[in-house]
C-alpha cells in the first residue's frame with residue numbers, strides 16, 4: 001500500500017489543501033485498474049466509511065498477494081468543501097466561492113488529452129485544480145466508482161446507458177434497489193470520465209466494453225453506520241473479486257431491481273410553500289393517485305392545506321429531509337415504468 005498526498009495551493013495566503021490518495025499495486029498487468037472516490041460532495045460520507053472498511057481488507061489482501069489490478073482510492077475527495085462550515089452547517093455540495101456544484105463543471109476532454117489536465121496547474125483556482133487532479137487519476141483506470149449519497153434515500157446508482165447492462169453485477173453486488181439510466185450528457189465527474197472514453201477515437205463510441213464509470217448513491221446523508229459500511233464494503237469486495245481485481249471466489253447473483261431511464265423519474269415538487277407532512281416513505285411502492293404528502297400552506301385555516309398525489313405508479317426512491325418546502329422544491333424522486341409528463345432537460349436530475 002502506498003499513501004501519498006496531492007498538495008493544492010489555496011487561493012489566499014496561508015492556505016494549502018491536502019488530498020490523501022491510497023494506492024494498491026496489482027500483480028497482474030492484464031487485470032482491470034480501478035479508481036474509487038468518496039465525498040466529492042463533502043457532506044456525503046457513507047462512501048468514506050465504506051472505503052475505510054475496504055482499505056482494511058485490501059491491506060490484508062496485499063499481504064497475501066491477492067491484489068491483481070491496480071487500485072487507487074481517494075476516500076475524502078474534497079478538502080475544500082469539507083472546510084466550508086457556514087453558520088454551523090457543512091456546505092458540501094456547492095463551492096461557496098464560485099457557487100458551482102462540486103460535482104459539475106469537470107473539464108470535458110478526450111482520453112488522449114489526459115496528461116494536459118495537470119499542465120500548468122498554477123493558473124487555475126484551487127477548486128479547478130482539485131477537479132483536474134481527480135479526473136486525471138480516474139482516467140488512468142478502467143473502472144471508476146464515484147461514491148455519493150442522497151438526502152433520505154434507498155441505495156441506487158446513476159449509470160450511463162453506455163455501460164448498461166454490463167454494470168448489473170455492480171448493482172447486484174451493492175444491493176441497489178434501482179438503477180437510474182442516464183444519457184451521459186453532463187459535466188458531472190462520472191460523465192466527464194465517460195466523455196473522455198467516448199471520444200478516445202474520432203468517432204464517438206456509444207458502448208464502452210471493459211470500462212465503467214458510475215455514481216453510486218449509498219442511501220441518505222445520515223446513513224453512516226458501521227454495519228452499513230461493512231455491508232457496502234462486502235458488496236464492493238464481491239464486485240472486485242468478480243471483475244478479477246482481487247483474487248477471491250465470490251459469486252454475484254443477477255440484479256433484480258428495475259433499471260429506470262431518467263425520463264421515467266417523477267420529481268415530486270411542492271406547488272406551494274409550507275410545512276410538509278409526508279404520508280409515504282422511501283421504499284414504498286405507490287399507485288397513481290396515492291397520497292404522498294400534505295403541505296400546510298396556510299396554518300390554522302380551513303382551506304389551508306394541499307395534497308400531493310402520485311402522478312403514476314412507482315417506487316419512492318428518495319425523499320427530502322426538509323419539512324419546510326419552498327415553492328418548486330423537490331420532495332421525492334419516484335422511479336416509474338412510464339415516462340414522466342413533466343418537462344425535463346437532458347443531463348442530471350438536479351442542480
Ligand SMILES: [Zn+2]
Pocket residue numbers: 041044103148149
Ligand atoms: Zn453527491
